[in-house]
Amino acid sequence: xxxxxxxxxxxxxxxxxxxxxxxxxxxxxxxxxxxxxxxxxxxxxxxxxxxxxxxxxxxxxxxxxxxxxxxxxxxxxxxxxxxxxxxxxxxxxxxxxxxxxxxxxxxxxxxxxxxxxxxxxxxxxxxxxxxxxxxxxxxxxxxxxxxxxxxxxxxxxxxxxxxxxx
Amino acid sequence: xxxxxxxxxxxxxxxxxxxxxxxxxxxxxxxxxxxxxxxxxxxxxxxxxxxxxxxxxxxxxxxxxxxxxxxxxxxxxxxxxxxxxxxxxxxxxxxxxxxxxxxxxxxxxxxxxxxxxxxxxxxxxxxxxxxxxxxxxxxxxxxxxxxxxxxxxxxxxxxxxxxxxx
DNA sequence: CTAACATGGTGGACGTGTCATCTATTCCCG
DNA sequence: CGGGAATAGATGACACGTCCACCATGTTAG
Numbered sequence: 498x499x500x501x502x503x504x505x506x507x508x509x510x511x512x513x514x515x516x517x518x519x520x521x522x523x524x525x526x527x528x529x530x531x532x533x534x535x536x537x538x539x540x541x542x543x544x545x546x547x548x549x550x551x552x553x554x555x556x557x558x559x560x561x562x563x564x565x566x567x568x569x570x571x572x573x574x575x576x577x578x579x580x581x582x583x584x585x586x587x588x589x590x591x592x593x594x595x596x597x598x599x600x601x602x603x604x605x606x607x608x609x610x611x612x613x614x615x616x617x618x619x620x621x622x623x624x625x626x627x628x629x630x631x632x633x634x635x636x637x638x639x640x641x642x643x644x645x646x647x648x649x650x651x652x653x654x655x656x657x658x659x660x661x662x663x
Numbered sequence: 664x665x666x667x668x669x670x671x672x673x674x675x676x677x678x679x680x681x682x683x684x685x686x687x688x689x690x691x692x693x694x695x696x697x698x699x700x701x702x703x704x705x706x707x708x709x710x711x712x713x714x715x716x717x718x719x720x721x722x723x724x725x726x727x728x729x730x731x732x733x734x735x736x737x738x739x740x741x742x743x744x745x746x747x748x749x750x751x752x753x754x755x756x757x758x759x760x761x762x763x764x765x766x767x768x769x770x771x772x773x774x775x776x777x778x779x780x781x782x783x784x785x786x787x788x789x790x791x792x793x794x795x796x797x798x799x800x801x802x803x804x805x806x807x808x809x810x811x812x813x814x815x816x817x818x819x820x821x822x823x824x825x826x827x828x829x
Numbered sequence: 830c831t832a833a834c835a836t837g838g839t840g841g842a843c844g845t846g847t848c849a850t851c852t853a854t855t856c857c858c859g
Numbered sequence: 860c861g862g863g864a865a866t867a868g869a870t871g872a873c874a875c876g877t878c879c880a881c882c883a884t885g886t887t888a889g
Contacts, residue, residue: 514801517808642683
């Protein structure tokens with residue numbers, strides 16, 4: 498913080514956008530999670546994992562790959578997949594080419610539960626989000642989000658400069 | 664689900680916007696939390712509570728009010744404030760006019776920690792989010808988010824129709 | 830007045846996410 | 860080839876959030 502002689506607080510417009518976005522996200526995630534839990538035995542993270550797995554023709558994926566695709570830390574993926582294995586939604590398969598690793602594989606039950614949950618989930622995403630916005634707004638949101646994300650990837654070094662570490 | 668003869672899956676554009684937004688939010692919240700933790704002893708929820716409290720002239724607020732302002736459930740607020748009290752960031756004050764209730768009050772320590780953390784936090788919000796977008800994009804985001812939020816509030820009944828409870 | 834109901838808040842159980850640390854393997858460079 | 864660095868993953872401790880059941884107080888209608 499030494500280098501910041503003056504703080505540039507957020508303007509009213511900036512703050513409004515920032516707050517609205519945070520509230521929207523909070524509400525959306527909450528409703529989505531609740532809807533899934535009520536209509537199926539799946540949590541939202543479960544759902545995301547199952548979607549990722551069933552997107553593959555062989556319904557399997559290395560653990561670290563899953564973590565990458567979902568943007569999760571490896572540890573999180575490990576914990577979560579462990580729980581899903583316990584509930585019979587996925588199983589682990591030793592990997593021949595790399596004896597450190599595993600494949601995470603969807604089970605028949607996992608597939609069934611995903612197929613049962615997907616229509617309701619998509620309908621909720623539509624009802625709460627997609628159908629509330631014009632196509633133009635959707636594109637604008639997508640552009641903005643991707644701009645922010647792009648900045649993230651480059652600034653993997655900017656994270657460690659004086660502003661952040663103080 | 665009985666009434667949905669056909670599922671309207673997301674189009675590529677819709678899915679792209681939805682995904683990008685989710686990833687953006689995940690990354691932002693993660694970085695924000697990490698930055699706060701590294702630069703201060705505060706978690707992100709701590710920060711939000713302290714901001715809410717210090718926004719009041721008397722630095723205090725009823726627990727249920729805090730929950731409303733932050734969009735939290737009462738239980739969450741109760742748990743979190745409890746932890747903050749343990750760490751000396753806030754304290755509880757019996758309420759005369761309603762003997763069931765409490766005021767949550769910022770302590771001097773809470774104020775100090777917030778003031779120390781705020782500049783770095785705001786700088787991070789700027790670096791990762793605000794400064795990546797044009798004013799037009801910010802407004803568009805704000806409008807879109809508020810449109811989605813508005814829909815939430817009305818549809819407190821639509822939540823319980825056939826699509827959700829199945 | 831009092832019985833029913835609503836509201837403010839607590840507490841525990843559970844699932845989830847993060848961090849730090851650890852082991853086993855594989856990669857790579859001299 | 861040998862040895863250090865990177866990688867795959869597991870694990871334990873902890874903070875966080877949700878749900879649900881619960882208590883105490885307040886409010887309201889008959």
